[in-house]
Amino acid sequence: MFVSNGPVERIRVEVEGIVQGVGFRPFIYRLAARYGISGWVRNTPAGVLLEGEGERSHLSAFLRDISAQAPPLAAISSVHSETISVTGEGGFSILPSSGGENSAQISPDCDVCEDCLRELFDPRDRRYLYPFINCTNCGPRYSIITAIPYDRRFTTMERFAMCADCRAEYEDPANRRFHAQPNACPVCGPRIALLDSSGREVMQGGGGRGHDVLLAAVNLLQRGGVLAVKGIGGYHLAVDACNEEAVANLRRRKQRDEKPFAIMAPDLARIDSFARCSETEQRLLGGPERPIVLLPKREATPIASLVAPDNGYFGVMLPSTPLHHLLLRNNFIALVMTSGNQSDEPIAYRDSEAREQLAGIADLFLAHDREIHVRSDDSIIRVFHGSPLFLRRSRGYVPRGIRLPAEQPSVLAVGGELKATVCLTRNDRAFLSQHIGDLKNSATLRSLEECVAHLEKILEIRPALVAHDLHPDYLSTAYAVDLPDLPRVAVQHHHAHMASCMAENSLEGEAIGVIFDGTGYGLDGTVWGGEFLVGGYREFRRQGHMRLVALPGGDAAVREPYRMALSYLFDAGERDFAALQLSCLGDVSAQERHLLQRMLERGINAPLTSSCGRLFDAVSALLDVRSRITYEGQAAIELEALAESAVTDREYPFSVEEFAGRLILDMRPALVELLKDLALGVPRAIMARCFHNSMAAATAGMCERIRCRNGLNRVVLSGGVFQNKLLVEGTLNRLAELDFQVFTHRLVPPGDGGLALGQAVIAGCMRREAERSTELEMLR
Structure with missing residues (x-):
């Protein structure tokens, strides 16, 4: 405890970003105790609000450490403080959440932290082998949230009443599980079960841990069976990745002839046995987001050849839930973990729908009774030039906000047709949704509608207009046209790609846009x-x-x-x-x-x-x-x-x-x-x-010719073809030799998964300029 030797002051602090559901309030509580600060902290729809009273130098250190020592899952976007009147308040408390205008950011779903993982395999711990262990530093977030603020009553954990031990942890500010909304244990929490396609329990998890269920699931996989596994954002279809016959069987049942399967390994040591992994790739694999990372194959590998035929890479991930850790540890080199869906369908996440869709594929279902509120497929990343490149931005990263170059009206952008995502903007932030899929049928369109409704609810964004692709026959365009009372902006496909790359790199003004992809509806009908292209957010010109x-x-x-x-x-x-x-x-x-x-x-x-x-x-x-x-x-x-x-x-x-x-x-x-x-x-x-x-x-030669015409020295590279590592590296090198400034994607995919961001920024810019013109006209 610090002793005050100077004048006492009081500050009011507003913190925005991903600061709810990540242990931020107990962190503030402990930080206040360290510096002898009195006051209070609470969640608000905007983030976290607190007041602190103490000696000036202690308040200064307190403010510094809010950003410097924030919890591992927190992502602070702004800290605003002001001096207010001293109240003489004693002690520090955590107050209930308050209402008001929402600008909070919700935490993505996260992997199991090291503390929970250690407890998971400790026979002396009361959560030993419990598949739903979590704390404020890990576990499900986005996939279980039903409303805001992020409290247990607004999650799918509401139906599980905490036992006395869990309640004591939940209410203890000094405990790692203080206000951990998914907090549970074998006594009071969710349970696993092994089901057949009719929903009949083949084996249930007695005592909550379900050890017998896990043994039966592992045995099925070791015998070459296909297991549907309920994860964080939906179901995976799993087989032993080293069993050629099992992988072939999965391909036959899923009718997926050659597209590579993703695989999950228990740890980095196992991955090293079949793939080469750089330091950057290891960091990505081991991060709390747990993406699939594309790794070069080793020449000699125990992985079945049918996992990724005619491909130089494996798509690899580490376990992202306690259940995955329990399945894999000491049992398998790797498991195929491919999305649980049929061709052209979104990933299955509701239990009854999963059993119906996957009945002819999975032998059994490793399910549980914690509901998934929002489906979310795995994220996919590849590394080039030492930096990550998203091929799919989804679970683990959504709904993190992306800072925009300027504030703009709220926009809903609905993307294109392939690799669909949607985007909502608020002030200077864009919130890109999880991967939805290819919008070619009613099932994926329903998924888009559900995604929009959920994001609008938890972010409390009411869009002022909707942006869509220029193509009149896309289902996303039809969806936008049918929205009542919302002005529409049609955005040319490649202009949206260009704007997406410019926006994530905070570029203003004009640039050269090199946009290479497969298909996009052109202004001339071709x-x-x-x-x-040459242009910015407001307009573009097709230079070549x-x-x-x-x-x-x-x-x-x-x-x-x-x-x-x-x-x-x-x-x-x-x-x-x-x-x-x-x-x-x-x-x-x-x-x-x-x-x-x-x-x-x-x-x-x-x-x-x-x-x-x-x-x-x-x-x-x-x-x-x-x-x-x-x-x-x-x-x-x-x-x-x-x-x-x-x-x-x-x-x-x-x-x-x-x-x-x-x-x-x-x-x-x-x-x-x-x-x-x-x-x-x-x-x-x-x-x-x-x-x-x-x-x-x-x-590079085309860009040089365009620079001679326009004097522009900035180049952005976007479009699905720029997922090609060789092409990107070769183009970057040649443009650098010509002294161009080159900007590529880092935060969103270069393909159509990033299209909605560009649409949103273009539409927002057009609306902002229209409002300014109206204001100027009124002043004349």
């Missing part, structure tokens, strides 16, 4: 996807793009990359498809070749596109990497994996033409040279690497 080619068969060309190979060959002057001797055409009949040739000659069912993604598909087919795909992006992913196995600085040629004031990037010279190499028998990996090199060089 399919865009290889774009060089990749040369237009046909999409023979429309969407069929996406599923069958050999069609794009033929389209590019046709554009390069090849007119006799019957005579082509290419491996990728080996199973394409003469009749189909003739049909495709006629389609291209007449322009029937062959819309034009500038898509960079389709060019990667064409090269993948020409090199006989992938002529048909079973999942989105497969051809490009496998082409990159092939290119990574070779080393060469050689580049294929390209050309740049000018048409109607725009620069047109023509990659036909590169394909002509590639075909020559193919005839000479040059190794495919070398050709794949040369193509990547040429794309990086061509991108």
Whole structure:
């Protein structure tokens, strides 16, 4: 206890950020005791409010340590303090939560902390082997919250009345579980059970711990069975990742031919046995968010080949719940842990729906009676240049706020069609939702609707307008159009990508935007996807793009990359498809070749596109990497994996033409040279690497031409193609050599998972400028 030797003052402090449900109030309580501060602290809808009274130097140290020593799960965005009148109050107390305007940020779901993990495996601890152990430093948050403020009565733990021991911990400010809302134990908390698809208990967890249930689940997995496991944000489908037959069986049942499965290992030591892992990747794997991280495979690995066929990487994660730790420890090198869903459906999270959807896939269900209120799939990250790049931002990171370049009106943005997310903004913060999925059916649309309703409720945001993609046929567009009484803003797809990257990097003014993806609805009615834009949030200009080619068969060309190979060959002057001797055409009949040739000659069912993604598909087919795909992006992913196995600085040629004031990037010279190499028998990996090199060089060359026109020196890289590590690294190096400032994604995915952020910022900027114009007009 500090003794006051100077004048006493009192301060009022408002703390905003992720400061609820993370042990912040007991932290303040203990900090106040350390410095001899009297007063109180409480949760408010805006965050945490406190008043402290004490000697001036002690208050100064107290204020400093609020930020410097905050709890591990806290993320403080602002601390505002002011001096108020002294009251002479004695002691320090934690007051009940208060109401008012909400600007609080909710904590994401978190892994098990080291303290709880130690107790979990301590036979002397009363929570020994208890699958729901947690404290203020760990455990479920976002997935169990039903309303705000974050109190137990507004979570799915409300139905579990705490026993005397748990209540004593919950009410003790000195205890690690003080106001830990999911606090529970085997006596009073949730329980696990092993169920069949009808919901009948095959085995139940007696005494709360469910040790027999766990043993039976482990035994099923060891015998090659498929187990549906209820996690934090939904169900996973699990099999032994080292059992080739079990993995093959899961693929058959789930009808997932080749798309890689994610795997979960018990610890970093096990991961080291099958994948290479850098220090940065280890930190990401071991963080409280517990994402899937893409790791290079080791040459000799115990993991079944069917886990990630024709892919140089494993998607790996560490356990994210106590139940996962109990399943894995001392039992498996790794388990496949893939999302519990059917094709094109969102991850199953309600018990009855999970049993219905997964009945033909899972042998049994390892379930529990703690309800999941919000579904949330796993986050996926890969590392390049020592920094994380999100491929999917979801569980563990949502709903953390992203700071915007400026304050703006509240906007709801509903994203595009693929890898859908939604975004809500409040003042200078954007809140991007968890991964929803591809909006191709009513199930994913319902998931989007539920997600919007939940975020609006817990963030208490009432949007002033809604932003959506320009494409009129997207389900997200239809959803936005049907919202009553909300003005709508249609945002061009690639402009949204550009704005997303600019916003997360806090850029103002104009920049060059290089946006490479597969498909986006263009202002001219064509399919865009290889774009060089100039502009900012308010507007953009299409300064250049990749040369237009046909999409023979429309969407069929996406599923069958050999069609794009033929389209590019046709554009390069090849007119006799019957005579082509290419491996990728080996199973394409003469009749189909003739049909495709006629389609291209007449322009029937062959819309034009500038898509960079389709060019990667064409090269993948020409090199006989992938002529048909079973999942989105497969051809490009496998082409990159092939290119990574070779080393060469050689580049294929390209050309740049000018048409109607725009620069047109023509990659036909590169394909002509590639075909020559193919005839000479040059190794495919070398050709794949040369193509990547040429794309990086061509991108830098286009940016240099645009800089000469506009004087802009800042470049942002966005779009799904920039998930390609080789392309990003090559482009960054070449742009750096030309003294460009280059900005990439760090906080949101470069693909369509980050689209809603860009839509929200563009719409907010337009609304803000419209309001300013109205105000100026009224003053005249």
